Amino acid sequence: MSDKIKDKSLGMWYLSGILGGVKITFAHLIKNLFSPSERVTLNYPEEQHTYSPRFKGNHILTVKNDGSLRCTACMLCATNCPADCISIVASEHADPHVEKFPVKYEIDILRCVYCGFCEEACPVDAIRMGPEWQIPDLADGNFIYDIQHLAYRPQLKGGIISVVDEQERHQAGI
Ligand code: SF4
Numbered sequence: 001m002s003d004k005i006k007d008k009s010l011g012m013w014y015l016s017g018i019l020g021g022v023k024i025t026f027a028h029l030i031k032n033l034f035s036p037s038e039r040v041t042l043n044y045p046e047e048q049h050t051y052s053p054r055f056k057g058n059h060i061l062t063v064k065n066d067g068s069l070r071c072t073a074c075m076l077c078a079t080n081c082p083a084d085c086i087s088i089v090a091s092e093h094a095d096p097h098v099e100k101f102p103v104k105y106e107i108d109i110l111r112c113v114y115c116g117f118c119e120e121a122c123p124v125d126a127i128r129m130g131p132e133w134q135i136p137d138l139a140d141g142n143f144i145y146d147i148q149h150l151a152y153r154p155q156l157k158g159g160i161i162s163v164v165d166e167q168e169r170h171q172a173g174i
C-alpha cells in the first residue's frame with residue numbers, strides 16, 4: 001500500500017484529529033490539576049473577574065444635589081434605543097427652569113443589548129452605564145427596572161450625583 005493511500009485511510013477515520021484533541025484535553029487537565037494559579041477560567045461565583053472602571057454595565061439614573069432625578073424626560077434615549085426597551089412618561093415640573101421630568105422611567109433589561117446609545121444620546125448626563133453586570137433574578141417583572149431601581153437602589157448609596165453643572169444646564173435651556 002502506497003503512503004498516499006495509507007494517509008487517506010487514516011484521515012477517513014479522523015484518528016489523528018481525535019488523538020490530537022484527547023492529547024490537548026489531558027494536557028490541560030493535568031496542568032489545571034497541578035498548577036491552579038495558571039488556570040484561565042474562574043470558579044464563578046466564588047471568584048469574579050475585575051472589569052475596567054470604564055466597563056458599561058447596568059444603567060444608573062443620576063440625581064441632582066437635592067436627590068431629585070436629573071432626567072428631563074426629553075425622550076432622546078428612548079428614541080435612540082435600538083432595542084426599544086426604554087419607556088418614559090413625562091410630566092410638567094414645578095420648577096419653571098425645568099420643562100419636564102419623568103413620572104415613569106423603565107428599562108426592560110432583558111431586551112437591552114448594552115449598546116450605550118442611551119448614555120451617548122442624553123444631553124444632561126442623566127443616564128449612565130455603571131460597573132454592575134450581574135442581573136440574576138427569578139421573576140420576569142424584576143427585569144423591568146423602574147426609577148427606584150435605576151436611581152436609588154441600595155448599591156448606589158443614595159444615588160450618583162451628575163457632573164453636569166446646574167447653571168450650565170439652565171443656560172442651555174434644558
Ligand atoms: S444600552 Fe442600548 S439597548 Fe440598552 S437601554 Fe441603552 S440604548 Fe437601549
Ligand code: SF4
Nearest residue numbers: 071072074075077122
Ligand atoms: S436622554 Fe437623558 S434626559 Fe432625556 S429622557 Fe433620556 S435620560 Fe432623560
